[in-house]
Amino acid sequence: MRFIEHIFSLFSSQKSAKLAKERLQIIVTHDRRKRRYLPLLQQELLDVVRKYASIDDDDIKIHLEKQGNYEVLEMNIALPK
Amino acid sequence: MSKIIVITSGKGGVGKTTTSAAFATGLALRDYKTIVIDFDVGLRNLDLVMGCERRVVYDFINVINGEANINQALIKDKRVENLFILPASQTRNKDALTLKGIARVLEELKKNFDYIICDSPAGIEHGAIMAMYFADEALIVTNPEVSSVRDSDRIIGMLSSKTRRAMQKMPPIKEHLLITRYEQKRVNKGEMLSIKDVEEILAIPLLGVIPESLEILKASNSGVPITYNKETDAGQAYLDVVARFLGEEPPKRKKKGFFRRWFGRKL
Numbered sequence: 001m002r003f004i005e006h007i008f009s010l011f012s013s014q015k016s017a018k019l020a021k022e023r024l025q026i027i028v029t030h031d032r033r034k035r036r037y038l039p040l041l042q043q044e045l046l047d048v049v050r051k052y053a054s055i056d057d058d059d060i061k062i063h064l065e066k067q068g069n070y071e072v073l074e075m076n077i078a079l080p081k
Numbered sequence: 082m083s084k085i086i087v088i089t090s091g092k093g094g095v096g097k098t099t100t101s102a103a104f105a106t107g108l109a110l111r112d113y114k115t116i117v118i119d120f121d122v123g124l125r126n127l128d129l130v131m132g133c134e135r136r137v138v139y140d141f142i143n144v145i146n147g148e149a150n151i152n153q154a155l156i157k158d159k160r161v162e163n164l165f166i167l168p169a170s171q172t173r174n175k176d177a178l179t180l181k182g183i184a185r186v187l188e189e190l191k192k193n194f195d196y197i198i199c200d201s202p203a204g205i206e207h208g209a210i211m212a213m214y215f216a217d218e219a220l221i222v223t224n225p226e227v228s229s230v231r232d233s234d235r236i237i238g239m240l241s242s243k244t245r246r247a248m249q250k251m252p253p254i255k256e257h258l259l260i261t262r263y264e265q266k267r268v269n270k271g272e273m274l275s276i277k278d279v280e281e282i283l284a285i286p287l288l289g290v291i292p293e294s295l296e297i298l299k300a301s302n303s304g305v306p307i308t309y310n311k312e313t314d315a316g317q318a319y320l321d322v323v324a325r326f327l328g329e330e331p332p333k334r335k336k337k338g339f340f341r342r343w344f345g346r347k348l
């Protein structure tokens with residue numbers, strides 16, 4: 001049974017599952033990179049600012065907003081007086 | 082020690098509610114005191130799949146709002162000892178779920194239950210976050226299909242950033258991949274992603290594979306979770322999932338061939 005299925009599949013022009021896997025690997029890698037980038041950026045900025053002022057973890061707020069074709073990164077740092 | 086387990090996926094219609102019912106029933110059949118909570122506020126389907134829809138008086142939101150106490154809202158399963166259901170509200174929306182309210186209810190349930198199963202709504206918004214927030218472990222229900230796999234990956238990202246364990250820098254939620262609606266025939270033909278493909282992309286440990294099965298439709302039609310029917314491939318697959326979850330290694334099962342299916346079945 002399985003043998004016959006294999007023979008048949010040789011005739012079908014493209015294995016769509018293979019294509020699905022390739023496309024998924026690309027998009028999932030892209031998604032993951034994007035997810036990681038914001039927290040990392042936030043942490044690094046925090047480290048930089050801390051060289052000059054003493055602030056808490058939540059004194060820095062970062063927002064990424066989609067506006068049409070581009071994205072706007074908004075950042076707020078509350079400095080102590 | 083009681084454990085909170087979220088059944089989640091991102092995408093809708095992949096089998097979360099089916100899995101919640103089957104998994105909770107399976108744990109109760111193994112003598113663990115288990116409760117399954119419907120977080121799909123506004124829709125409410127778990128009660129139907131569990132066959133207790135006509136016994137719903139109070140719901141999860143009533144308990145969160147203090148309009149009823151937990152014992153008034155819990156429904157005891159009629160078939161198996163140790164199994165309880167906390168239904169969702171049909172008349173409110175998901176915003177009625179608050180972290181504070183959920184925390185209080187879960188704390189109370191933890192005193193009495195070994196396992197608390199949270200059936201998540203679809204999506205990656207408020208309702209899904211509420212369902213996963215307090216989880217210790219997660220079953221990520223995934224169909225071997227592009228949009229389901231991508232959504233599962235996003236959910237995995239949320240489990241590691243938007244939950245209590247992530248925010249309080251505790252040990253992370255233990256993740257389990259559950260592939261459902263799997264069709265070996267179509268995988269052989271190259272039409273469907275294989276188990277290995279999905280495992281490779283999502284890179285979390287596989288807990289089990291549930292085949293596509295007509296019996297699941299029959300089970301939900303009659304309101305009897307599939308785990309009661311271990312004669313079916315899907316029912317046995319869910320029982321194996323429960324066993325593996327409990328740290329056992331169930332025997333490898335060969336798919337029933339033509340002859341066994343016709344001559345080996347129970348009459």
Ligand SMILES: Nc1ncnc2c1ncn2[C@@H]1O[C@H](COP(=O)(O)OP(=O)(O)O)[C@@H](O)[C@H]1O
Nearest residue numbers: 093094095096097098099262292293294297298
């Ligand atoms: N393994 C399976 N084989 C066949 N049908 C299934 C399977 N798992 C789930 N289904 C069906 O898919 C539909 C959606 O399932 P459900 O558990 O409600 O998904 P979700 O809670 O993720 O939205 C239901 O009709 C259910 O009976």
Ligand SMILES: [Mg+2]
Nearest residue numbers: 097098121126
């Ligand atoms: Mg559901």
